[in-house]
Amino acid sequence: MCENPPMTQPYADAIVLVSGASTGLGRAIALGAARQGARAVIVNYATSAAEAGETARQVREAGAEPVLAQGDVGQDADCRRIAAAATRFGRIDALFNNAGTTRLAPYGNLEGLSDDDFLAIYRTNVVGAFQLTRAAQPLLEAADVPMVVMTSSLAAITGGGSSVAYTASKGALNAMTKALALALAPKVRVNAICPGFIDSPWFDKIGYRGGAAALRDKIGANSPLQEYSTPEIVAETALFLGSRAARHTTGETLLVDAGAHLRNG
Secondary structure (H helix, E strand, O other), rough: OOOOOOOOOOOOOEEEEOOEEEEEEEEHHHHHHHOOOOOOOEEEEEOOOHHHHHHHHHHHHOOOOEEEEEEEOOOHHHHHHHHHOHHHOOOOOEEEEEOOOOOOOOOOOOOOOOOOHHHHHHHHHHHHHHHHHHHHHHHHOOOOEEEEEEOOOOHHHOOOOOOOOHHHHHHHHHHHHHHHHHHHHHOEEEEEEOOOOOOHHHHOOOOOOOOOOHHHHHHHHHHHOOOOOOOHHHHHHHHOOHHHHHHHHHOEEEEOOOOHHHHHH
């Protein structure tokens, strides 16, 4: 990242890596970085090649070089290959650990979750974030003010969410954010965002009854700000934590939920 980028271009010349960037919040982060001056955006995806290609197209139109990097963050070898996509640039200025998964299961039905469900969710949401950060560490440390941003969840704060396993994984991710902030200091800053409901294809993909439309109006009406979040709104906060403006912030988890946690406190 350039020494003193203009305030309107906080990602000027930056090399950015976004996991889970094919749709939703990941795509919004990738596009936001491109629009804010990034030189290159590594677009990671696991299986959604066509959607990742569309993200890459939009990143290019926004003025940055897109680099597609297929891989499952739950696999260490894939993480090392994903991080290696930035090798030719010599550094990674901002890593967004955004890839995540869940399994819908009613909270009152403990039999609805197996040990395999827990392990699969943790492998992506927790182990995957660790592995990709570890793989990217040399390139992060080659940057001037390197930043890592985790996508956690309001579920980690309130205890609610798509399943007990998902909520537990996001609580672990918040704890790991603090641990990595200590482990990678003083060079690398590590923070997390905790979004609530996001109006994105996520709820349709995980099979939520009625999809995002079933929740949108209810969430908006019940939040103190009388709004619901979109990928673009949440991406703005993620991009702040991934920029030089947050260089004195590390080990922090920031709620981005239109105040919804105030109704759950």
